[in-house]
Amino acid sequence: MSSKYNADEKGFYGEFGGAFIPEMLYPNVEELRLKYLEISEEKSFKEEFQSLLREYVGRPTPLYFAKRLSQKHNTKIYLKREDLCHTGAHKINNTIGQILVAKRLGKHRIIAETGAGQHGVATATVCALMGLKCIVYMGEIDIERQAPNVARMKMLGAEVRPATSGSKTLKDATNEAIRDWINNPEDTFYIIGSVVGPHPYPDMVARFQSVISEEIKLQLEEIENRKNPDYVIACVGGGSNAAGAFYHFLDDENVNLIAVEAAGKGVNSGESAATSLLGKTGVIHGSKTLLMQTNDGQITEPYSISAGLDYPGIGPMHANLFQTKRAEFLSITDDEAMEAGLELAKLEGIIPAIESAHAFAVLNHKTFNPDDIVIVNLSGRGDKDLTTYINYFKI
Ligand SMILES: *Cc1c(COP(=O)(O)O)cnc(C)c1O
Numbered sequence: 001m002s003s004k005y006n007a008d009e010k011g012f013y014g015e016f017g018g019a020f021i022p023e024m025l026y027p028n029v030e031e032l033r034l035k036y037l038e039i040s041e042e043k044s045f046k047e048e049f050q051s052l053l054r055e056y057v058g059r060p061t062p063l064y065f066a067k068r069l070s071q072k073h074n075t076k077i078y079l080k081r082e083d084l085c086h087t088g089a090h091k092i093n094n095t096i097g098q099i100l101v102a103k104r105l106g107k108h109r110i111i112a113e114t115g116a117g118q119h120g121v122a123t124a125t126v127c128a129l130m131g132l133k134c135i136v137y138m139g140e141i142d143i144e145r146q147a148p149n150v151a152r153m154k155m156l157g158a159e160v161r162p163a164t165s166g167s168k169t170l171k172d173a174t175n176e177a178i179r180d181w182i183n184n185p186e187d188t189f190y191i192i193g194s195v196v197g198p199h200p201y202p203d204m205v206a207r208f209q210s211v212i213s214e215e216i217k218l219q220l221e222e223i224e225n226r227k228n229p230d231y232v233i234a235c236v237g238g239g240s241n242a243a244g245a246f247y248h249f250l251d252d253e254n255v256n257l258i259a260v261e262a263a264g265k266g267v268n269s270g271e272s273a274a275t276s277l278l279g280k281t282g283v284i285h286g287s288k289t290l291l292m293q294t295n296d297g298q299i300t301e302p303y304s305i306s307a308g309l310d311y312p313g314i315g316p317m318h319a320n321l322f323q324t325k326r327a328e329f330l331s332i333t334d335d336e337a338m339e340a341g342l343e344l345a346k347l348e349g350i351i352p353a354i355e356s357a358h359a360f361a362v363l364n365h366k367t368f369n370p371d372d373i374v375i376v377n378l379s380g381r382g383d384k385d386l387t388t389y390i391n392y393f394k395i
Contacts, residue, residue: 091193353385
């Protein structure tokens with residue numbers, strides 16, 4: 001689908017995006033840029049992608065009418081159940097797509113970066129599925145904090161390499177992955193976990209995740225006899241689940257798009273990840289975008305209770321949706337998200353990932369009409385967050 005909100009040929013979304021990379025990385029990124037569209041539009045690629053989404057991931061995911069939640073907010077709320085995907089979140093849609101591209105480029109060694117470990121697990125999963133070697137870079141501190149995901153990756157056959165420089169978190173893991181890719185240009189493919197990084201990654205990842213809004217359209221038509229909802233609400237870390245949920249609605253300006261960022265302990269507390277509100281234009285991971293930084297351009301450490309939203313930038317597509325006001329950006333504190341997560345558990349019997357709980361908290365900030373159709377993208381399940389819920393609510 002061509003849309004003025006999608007990337008142009010150079011990978012720009014308005015003034016954001018592009019490929020700002022060291023020269024040493026140019027051949028790798030250029031190879032991908034020249035081939036990703038052709039590959040992903042091949043008939044055999046589409047067939048393999050769709051059959052894996054169906055039989056391995058479990059798609060289409062349900063569009064579930066949340067009756068009790070709807071009653072509470074006096075409107076019609078549907079949940080897009082990405083939490084029911086294999087491995088528990090939307091991330092697998094993207095890693096399946098990218099590993100199929102890697103195979104068609106003849107690559108047999110896969111690298112990835114991970115923060116909380118969710119993207120690492122999704123990558124290790126598809127590498128096991130395809131029998132490819134998998135190396136996941138992860139900050140030393142994150143390795144300590146996210147032991148269960150490290151164990152999962154190891155069980156799936158991946159090697160987890162600690163990043164020991166800087167703050168020993170996601171951005172340092174990303175630097176290590178980029179260094180590895182520079183040193184192994186021939187046989188290695190870098191699977192990036194969100195709509196971030198140099199062109200063509202943001203566009204490629206958005207296309208793989210766009211299956212979410214493609215399904216929403218078909219499902220709404222079947223259930224409600226209309227293709228478009230009034231609102232689509234999704235949380236934004238880097239922005240991939242939101243990009244997927246928004247994708248096929250970008251040009252329908254009647255559909256209100258709401259992107260939800262993590263305000264952490266409060267937007268002005270110095271401990272948040274509310275990038276659109278606090279960010280300024282800068283370059284991170286090869287892309288020009290909005291970025292939390294100091295006056296002299298040093299990246300500010302982000303904070304959120306949910307590890308998946310704890311990212312100092314947003315993808316260039318979202319920076320442009322913010323700047324053009326096509327999407328409304330709201331931010332939700334840790335406390336609001338935790339309460340919304342507990343409420344969904346009690347009202348609907350669904351424990352959401354804390355990332356997704358941020359999207360649900362927005363329901364308390366907006367007033368909807370009784371006949372509005374509101375879709376909340378339930379990006380992942382809360383199993384991984386049980387310890388955080390337990391400690392927070394002293395359960
Ligand atoms: C990783 C993650 C996110 C944030 O990533 P996006 O690229 O912004 O979608 C949101 N929800 C869940 C469940 C995640 O695992």
